[in-house]
Amino acid sequence: MSVFGTTGSVSRRYLCPMLNVNPYLNFPGTTEEAMNFYKSVFGGEFTAFARFSDSPGHEKMPKAEQNMIMHAALPLGNGHTLMATDALESMGQDLVTGNNYYINLATESEEETNRLFKGLSAGGKIEMPLNRTFWGAYAGMCRDRYGVQWMLNYDLSS
């Protein structure tokens, strides 16, 4: 399944049956830009980056949509992967960006927390600045420039 992997090891990773849970985001044609933004924040390399033009039947799709992203995956560390796809207007996929869902990152140091928070909130909106909370964490919340909501939580007792 070459569409899901840019390298052999990646394809094997994707094809390997294993228990996993990952956040899967939809964007209105901005997946490529958004995922490159996340790559600039988290580092690492995409383990999958496929356009709709890589899929069977793509020739029937509107030209502009053929170039959109069908599936992109960016490892966030410790086996977690951020995944995304473009929602297609031609398929009637009306995107509503909600505020009921956060990706919660348990970080490993204040320095890492500061760096990721600054990166993710740049051009977005800080909902709760990083601070020492009553639950014993250094934590903050933000909505990034693509409407995705993040919580960062560094457990100060760790």
Place this chain on the structure above:
Amino acid sequence: MARVSTYLNFARETEEAFKFYQTVFGGELTGIMRFGEMPAAPGMPPIADADKNLLVHISLEILGGHVLMGTDAPSSMGFQLNFGNNSHINLEPDTRAEADRMFAALSAGGAVSMPLADMFWGAYFGSCTDKYGVQWMVNTMGK
């Protein structure tokens, strides 16, 4: 990064929703804290009696060590919750039988957006919105 988890907001149904997720995934509901138990912070208005039983926090390990967390975000506290369709929780169970079971359970009372079926990328895949408005994808490469 030590861990990535999913944090959901509900208006006032977090406890009910998490009990529902527990019926699907099993496991223990942990880390339960109610608004009535929260230490008062300077400048924070008092919690209304009707809101004291609502959840500040709850968590449930769902699959492969992934932790689902939740909180109530009631309008009485000024929250304006708006359920989007831009985020899914993607489950990758080991087997088709597990995929069928989870999908049937999660979509009960909700809406199936794509029934489970064989996909061109080699997976058995489907997507649904549960009765609390949370979107799920189930994708298995297993037998």
